[in-house]
Amino acid sequence: MNTEPKLVRAPHCIVLVAMLTMAALAVGQVETIDATARGTSTQLGKIISIKVIVNQFSTPEDKETLKQAFVKGGNDALVKALSKMNSAGRIQVSGTVGYALAYADSIPTPTGRKIHFVTDRRIAFKEAYRNTRSQAYNLTAGEIDINDQDDKKSAGVLYPAAQLIINTDGDLQLELLQNPWQLTNIIDWKPKGKEQ
Numbered sequence: 001m002n003t004e005p006k007l008v009r010a011p012h013c014i015v016l017v018a019m020l021t022m023a024a025l026a027v028g029q030v031e032t033i034d035a036t037a038r039g040t041s042t043q044l045g046k047i048i049s050i051k052v053i054v055n056q057f058s059t060p061e062d063k064e065t066l067k068q069a070f071v072k073g074g075n076d077a078l079v080k081a082l083s084k085m086n087s088a089g090r091i092q093v094s095g096t097v098g099y100a101l102a103y104a105d106s107i108p109t110p111t112g113r114k115i116h117f118v119t120d121r122r123i124a125f126k127e128a129y130r131n132t133r134s135q136a137y138n139l140t141a142g143e144i145d146i147n148d149q150d151d152k153k154s155a156g157v158l159y160p161a162a163q164l165i166i167n168t169d170g171d172l173q174l175e176l177l178q179n180p181w182q183l184t185n186i187i188d189w190k191p192k193g194k195e196q
Helices: 004-028 060-084 125-130
Strands: 031-038 047-054 087-095 099-101 105-109 112-120 139-147 155-166 172-176 183-187
Touching: 031 139, 047 099, 047 112, 060 105, 060 112, 060 139, 060 155, 087 105, 087 112, 139 183
Parallel strands: none
Antiparallel strands: 031 047, 031 183, 047 087, 087 099, 105 112, 112 139, 139 155, 155 172, 155 183
């Protein structure tokens, strides 16, 4: 019995399965942004790579749900509402598998777009065990300013541990546990033909 045709077809099947998997993932993907996060102040000198993968941008209804949750119950209610939302994508930090983004939006600017993202921050076991003050800062958020005219002018900010408060003007504002990280070397891998 000749087994050669089966051996020849097996690698082709593996390639076909891999190509179909990649195509299926690409269909749901709206945008991928790679960036270098640089620590500031007490984190000065620390550098990590991050990847923000957006599968779908959040709707105006999602934004309203978050606002209403905050009005009714403050930061804790907002975090609960975020945890119940469908995933908008993922944020990955170098060396980790990352975690789901709860909210992501894209707002047009004169030079491109501003992408905001937020999710509930995973509280480390040590934080919970020691009942540290940092548990109150249970959000991770960020803002990336994509400059479509000049890629080198794209920039952003990452807020690793934050909570929402209402400032003296009555507006929602992030209060930070630690200094924000600057996002540089931004590469926007937006698929061609997918405009916001």
